Amino acid sequence: MTDRSKPSRMTRRGVIAGIGGAGIGLVHSTTHALARDAAADGAHAGLSRHLTVQAMKSTIVPREGGWAETLGFHSPGDGGAALYRIQRAGGEEVANEADVLALRDGFLAVLHERRAVNYKMFGAVGDGKNDDGVQIKLAHAYANRHQVPVVHLSGEFWIVRTNAIPITMPVQWGKTVFHIDERYNRRTAPRFVVQNDRPAKVLTDDTAFRDALLGKLKPGVQIIDELAPYAGHLMIVQDAEDRIGIRAGYAGNRGWAREELFYVEEEGRVLGDIAWGFRNFTSIRAIPCNDNYLVIQGGGFHFSGDTPQDSTPGYHQNGIAVQRSRTIIREQWMGLEPGRRDLSVEPRNGLYVLGNVYDVTLENIRAMPWEKSRRAPEQPVAHGTYGIGGARMLNCTFRNVTADAGWISWGVFGTNLNKNFRLENCRLNRVDVHFHCWNLSITDCTIGLKGISVTGGGELVVENTTRHGNTFISFRPDYGAKWDGPIRLRNCTLKPSSNGRVSVLSMRPSDFDYKYPIGLGTSVIIEDLRIDYAAAPTSGAECWLMDISPFSRTQTGQRLFFPHTLTFRNVTVEGRQQGVRLLRIADPGHYDVRRPGVCDDSWIQTNCILVCDKVQLEKTYPARPGDVAQVHLQIGGASPIEYADQRALVPKVIFTDCENVTIVLSGCAASAFLQRCSVNAFDAPDLRGELAFSDCRFQPDVRAAGPRFYSLDSTLGTRLTNCTIHAPIVDGKPAPEMVDRFGFVEINKSLRHYHLNTGLSREIVRHLKARGVKLTPEFVAKLKVNHELDE
Structure with a gap:
């Protein structure tokens, strides 16, 4: 019987954990069984028993084909009990004083274990x-x-x-x-x-295979017939001459070779979404799994x-x-x-x-x-x-x-x-x-103080997870802060750890050529988010749901891609009264939404929907109307916006059941719909698009009054349905006398935009009565129904 040619019939393998009466009995019974098995195989029937390896080496009389057994390696019962076969030196086996032991007269004792080994058997x-x-x-x-x-x-x-x-x-x-x-x-x-234990296969020099793979490996591919022979392999392909992911802030960094990895199933089925297309392959490896x-x-x-x-x-x-x-x-x-x-x-x-x-x-x-x-x-x-x-x-x-x-x-x-x-x-x-x-x-999961830091794409899903720190997810700016795919946070908790600025998603790339497209995801959904300030109860810093860069195009002319869907729903704050803000989109004209959006003098077709539903917004106090430092949502800036093409950002903005809303839409193309909201400030200078307010309450709360509180002009019309006008609050004090500065109403004189059943708050009515001002039937009729075509 050789080590490999026949299975061992040995019944005692590594079972002696200690020595005693029962242990010795087991050793004796096993020894006799081993001797019988050896004799039955035609080998020498002799089997010697020894307390330790050293005892075996000093006392054994070695014979070719004999067997020896120890009760321990260094001492009896130390766990190193083992069975050895005796053979002459000179073959493949070399003494290492572990599994191959040198004996007298040029013999070796070779470990013979076929069920399991432990470390004590090797000394x-x-x-x-x-x-x-x-x-x-x-x-x-x-x-x-x-x-x-x-x-x-x-x-x-x-x-x-x-x-x-x-x-x-x-x-x-x-x-x-x-x-x-x-x-x-x-x-x-x-x-x-x-x-x-299976070597990788290098397929780079297989020209026919390389050309076939090059033509078919691209985003969205499901099956590549030429891959069928490599079912069960992990494929790694590279183009080392095409460098991407250049790391910003690291002088001389060459980035990464354009590279993909995927697993091949039966019939050439590709597992692992493909993100890139390739012009060439400099390396193709198939790693057996x-x-x-x-x-x-x-x-x-x-x-x-x-x-x-x-x-x-x-x-x-x-x-x-x-x-x-x-x-x-x-x-x-x-x-x-x-x-x-x-x-x-x-x-x-x-x-x-x-x-x-x-x-x-x-x-x-x-x-x-x-x-x-x-x-x-x-x-x-x-x-x-x-x-x-x-x-x-x-x-x-x-x-x-x-x-x-x-x-x-x-x-x-x-x-x-x-x-x-x-x-x-x-x-x-x-x-x-x-x-x-x-x-x-x-x-x-629970993610601690160092946070979640990623770049890439595909589906990013975070559920039932708590993050300790001031940012829930930080998209790495050194690699472009990119995520090319849907982002979803559901039923999560952010626990700010300091009094500094807080952001749920931080997506601030450097203005740098990363050699691949960068952007802010294809969709962003944040639902049932709780922001718990228990560890920073005195914080007065802003909390942004998305913190993005002020540019939408890099200096090299590369446009950032932008999500077609932004949904913020059921966001609450605990541990402080101050709520959250959404995001600033300073330059919508050069984002690439990857779908068309159009606005002309009679129609708007949006290519992005932004929903803010039941979000606990921060109570802001603008220093003046149009104060962009105190907004929840800003689209556009001080400069006129030039739109690159129809794929630029043209959003539909929907706010539902939110309080103290402050929005600036400056010179941009957009639709905005507010339902059951209280509106603190809304500034829409040169807006191309439409505005609609339903069941909303208008009440400015500002540090100082300007010539107007609201700017609601829009090229496609502004509509107010079942809305109420409340007395302004200026520097913390009610100012019902400033109702004529709303920008769309002058008591008993004019009412601008489309109105259906617009009301005046009791405070304003009481103020007018105290001043002896009686509302005219004509003005009341306008509050009930007003059409811009009548103006």
């Missing part, structure tokens, strides 16, 4: 002095060669200088604890590597927190690199050694680093972010340092992962090229995708 000590990584690496190499799992459920081991421990077989670590000496972290070698799941379960990792020694500066590895698709890692704890602090001045790639993988899951894990922004005189880390990192990740899920900290620590997540990225029931201090996140889902 790991666990005394805090030995570099157990040496034996652990040999154990995994053995498990990989013989296709057996590693099962080690308890004990403590110290990994000092050892790196690149290979894993291709399932692992159960249970309560095992690993102590990692970070003085020996290295830039290119993680401590453990979950390896893909295993047809089974590798599970690594359990274990705890304690890190020393030291700066790496004898290594070049830069990002270092200290944990587990995952390079195999369909890998599941769960039930793990990672943190610092008791009493230690993170003192490293070099950044880390991550405790987990995922690269070139499809369908990987991390769940039930306690990770940690690392220190970066230390206060003087302590030395900060020069670059961002991460607890979880990676690039080229497709369909990866993180479930019940915890990694939170305060202001000194950096982000736990730092990834690039992360597609179909899912977070479920996690508590993390930061979620960060630098370049090209595509499809991000965050549900039932």
Whole structure:
């Protein structure tokens, strides 16, 4: 019987956890069974039993084909009990004093385990002095060669200088604890590597395949017939000569090669939305994905927190690199050694680093972010340092992962090229995708002080999630603050952590040529949002639902794309009285909504709808009518607006059930409809479009009065239905005598625009009676019905 040609019939494999009467009985019965099995196979029937490896080496009389069994490696019952086959030296096996032991007279004892191995079988000590990584690496190499799992459920081991421990077989670590000496972290070698045991295929030189793929790989593609032979592969294609994603603020940065990754199913079905089209491919790789799941379960990792020694500066590895698709890692704890602090001045790639993988899951894990922004005189880390990192990740899920900290620590997540990225029931201090996140889902999570920072596109969905900090999502300005796809926040909570400015969505790119289109999403929906100022109750700073740049076209002439739908619904504020504002759109004329919008002297066709429904707005106090510093919504600015073409922004604005509305629509093309709102200020100079107010209450509340409170002129007409005019409040005091400054009404003289059943508040009526002013029948008739064509 050879190691590979016949399955082992051994019935006792790694079951002795201790020694005693019952244990010895099991050893004896198993030994006899092993002897019978060996005899039945025609091998030498002799099997010797020894207390330890050292006892075996000193007492055994080796015979070719014999068997030996130990009750422990260093001492009986230490967990290293194992079975060995005796053979002569000189073949492929070389003594390593772990699974291959040197015996007298030129013989070797070769470990013979075919169900599972553990680290004690290879001589790991666990005394805090030995570099157990040496034996652990040999154990995994053995498990990989013989296709057996590693099962080690308890004990403590110290990994000092050892790196690149290979894993291709399932692992159960249970309560095992690993102590990692970070003085020996290295830039290119993680401590453990979950390896893909199937090599990638390079297809770049297949001209026919490359040309076919080049013609068909584009946004929206579902099936590419030529990909059918590569079902079960992760495809990564690049054009290194086409650089995109140039990073603003980093002189000399060359950005990224235009690149896509996707998974191929049967018949050439493409999984993973394609974002780009290509002019050429300089690299095509097909990475085989295993047809089974590798599970690594359990274990705890304690890190020393030291700066790496004898290594070049830069990002270092200290944990587990995952390079195999369909890998599941769960039930793990990672943190610092008791009493230690993170003192490293070099950044880390991550405790987990995922690269070139499809369908990987991390769940039930306690990770940690690392220190970066230390206060003087302590030395900060020069670059961002991460607890979880990676690039080229497709369909990866993180479930019940915890990694939170305060202001000194950096982000736990730092990834690039992360597609179909899912977070479920996690508590993390930061979620960060630098370049090209595509499809991000965050549900039932808590995100800490470092926030959510992304760029990319696809669907961005955040549900039932709490964010601690002053911005819910920050779209990275160094990569263009872009999101090319729908954005939806539902049933979430933002908890500002300081008295500074607050924004739910921050989308402020630099005026820079990023070499790809940038913009503010295809749609934005924020529903059932609660903003809780419990941690900053004295804050008087503004809170904006969207904070965007003042330009819609870069200096190089590139137009920013703009959402066709903006919906803000059921937004409430707790912990302070001050509500929220919506957004400022200073230059609508050069946005690209990607659909036509037209406004002429008789018709308006909008290409964007902006809905504000049941939103708790801030009570603003304009210094004067048209004060743009005190608005909830601003479209247009001081300069006349030139529209680039029909794809420029022409919005329909709908406000429903909102109080103290303050809007400026200056020189733009727009429709605005307000229903059941109180209107503090509305300034629409040179508006091309239409205005309609239904069941609204007009009451200006300003610091100082000007010649008029409202400017409601519009080229296509302004309509008021069932609205009420209330006495103005100027500098905190009612001023019913200023009702004639509304801009559309003069008592007993004129009424401008279309009116149906317009009313005067009782305060104004009482004021008129006190002044002896009686409303004329003609004026009352105008309040009931007034048509502009009658003027």
